[in-house]
Amino acid sequence: MLVVLEGPARVRWKQHAPPRAGHWTPTGIWPDEGQLAMVREHLENGGPLLVLLDEARNPVPMLREEWQAAPCRLIEDLTGPCPGDLLDDEVVEVRLPFLDWLPAAHRDRAARFLADSDTALSRTPLALLPPLMVEKKHDGVPPSPRFARRLVPNALTAGRLTAAVEHLFATGPQECTARSHPGDVTR
Numbered sequence: 001m002l003v004v005l006e007g008p009a010r011v012r013w014k015q016h017a018p019p020r021a022g023h024w025t026p027t028g029i030w031p032d033e034g035q036l037a038m039v040r041e042h043l044e045n046g047g048p049l050l051v052l053l054d055e056a057r058n059p060v061p062m063l064r065e066e067w068q069a070a071p072c073r074l075i076e077d078l079t080g081p082c083p084g085d086l087l088d089d090e091v092v093e094v095r096l097p098f099l100d101w102l103p104a105a106h107r108d109r110a111a112r113f114l115a116d117s118d119t120a121l122s123r124t125p126l127a128l129l130p131p132l133m134v135e136k137k138h139d140g141v142p143p144s145p146r147f148a149r150r151l152v153p154n155a156l157t158a159g160r161l162t163a164a165v166e167h168l169f170a171t172g173p174q175e176c177t178a179r180s181h182p183g184d185v186t187r
Contacts, residue, residue, distance in 0.1 A: 001048045059095050133149045
């Protein structure tokens with residue numbers, strides 16, 4: 001199973017040696033060529049892939065020094081050949097290309113899901129929505145990748161997210177049971 005956080009989390013960073021507090025340099029964007037080949041193979045083999053889109057439209061803030069230390073290839077990937085006036089401010093904000101690592105048909109589905117979920121979010125109070133809003137299954141659409149938005153990120157621990165992914169990609173009927181934990185009181 002793969003879970004990808006689309007957006008700023010895709011920027012890869014390197015801490016300088018010796019480590020100095022807060023001194024990091026952006027070095028690239030996930031996925032690199034090897035990782036992209038692995039993701040494509042995973043999808044071709046029917047492996048489950050959940051793409052979390054809650055931060056997909058967020059810019060990546062960087063200090064001017066971090067941006068200036070970035071490899072030229074990364075700067076061109078994010079801005080094109082002319083970065084323009086990005087260096088006029090102390091904080092530079094750049095945007096990652098939206099799902100550029102997925103085929104266009106999947107990108108289009110993800111964009112539709114984001115628009116549909118924006119509509120749902122504009123009509124429904126957040127307290128009445130689930131912590132994970134997931135793209136619905138449709139006939140003729142491959143089971144993987146699936147797209148989702150974390151509406152209450154802190155409510156989704158790694159274990160809860162793993163359970164959600166296993167449930168979303170299960171091939172047969174699923175049984176969800178409430179489990180008690182040590183120290184729970186039953187009345």
